[in-house]
Amino acid sequence: MAATQISYSKAESDAAKQTLAQEIKSLNSTEKQLREQSVAVIKKANPNAETNDKDYVFIHFILNNLPRGLIGLLLAVILSAAMSSTASELNALGSTTTIDLYKRNVPGKRERHYVAASRGFTLLWGIIAIVVACTANLFDNLIQLVNIIGSIFYGNVLGIFLLAFFIKYVRSKAVFIAALITQVIIIYFWYIDLMPYLWLNLVGCVLVMAIAVLLQVLLPKNDNSEEIILE
Numbered sequence: 001m002a003a004t005q006i007s008y009s010k011a012e013s014d015a016a017k018q019t020l021a022q023e024i025k026s027l028n029s030t031e032k033q034l035r036e037q038s039v040a041v042i043k044k045a046n047p048n049a050e051t052n053d054k055d056y057v058f059i060h061f062i063l064n065n066l067p068r069g070l071i072g073l074l075l076a077v078i079l080s081a082a083m084s085s086t087a088s089e090l091n092a093l094g095s096t097t098t099i100d101l102y103k104r105n106v107p108g109k110r111e112r113h114y115v116a117a118s119r120g121f122t123l124l125w126g127i128i129a130i131v132v133a134c135t136a137n138l139f140d141n142l143i144q145l146v147n148i149i150g151s152i153f154y155g156n157v158l159g160i161f162l163l164a165f166f167i168k169y170v171r172s173k174a175v176f177i178a179a180l181i182t183q184v185i186i187i188y189f190w191y192i193d194l195m196p197y198l199w200l201n202l203v204g205c206v207l208v209m210a211i212a213v214l215l216q217v218l219l220p221k222n223d224n225s226e227e228i229i230l231e
Helices: 002-010 014-045 054-065 068-105 111-136 142-166 172-191 199-218
Strands: none
Touching (some): 002 014, 054 068, 142 172, 142 199
16 A cells, blocks of 8 residues: 555556555455455444544554653653643633633622532533543544534624724624624534534634624624623
């Protein structure tokens, strides 16, 4: 396979490239069939065996190609980075939930009460993260799953930030409604597989900005200025 791909990259004539492309396609098909046959044999021998090898490619490279002294160091770095990112994310989620949602709707409490609430929300988000992690292994490729989830939500968030920075006359009510509408549309686009999932980032960003601007024009003006302009 590798030799054929190298030959394809070095081929000069279109006829040679077409021939090599067909050969690569045939090899890919053969490889897929062999993988399926191997999985069937493994499952027959041990129904509980792990047959998904897509998420172990990097680990296999580490264990078989790096010097022994670097393997432990690299694994420690990976675990440290994962723990650090997880801790900061849970802390941010707990704090945001407490300040933006709980404290706004339950005002007048002592600071000790809000600290306890923050700890409780952090625990709640930790449980949600564990549930997601336990169900994520049902998918074929965890890296692809992370990119799909990100593509569904990142475009919407990016569009909200761009509205806040560059289109400041759009008020919060229009942005909030536009974000909800856009999220439903993006999830529907992903569900019907309308486009490659990475394009959902761009589509979500453009949609939320366009819908927010349109809603700002159509919604009645609030003369009391109770709405907060995104800044």
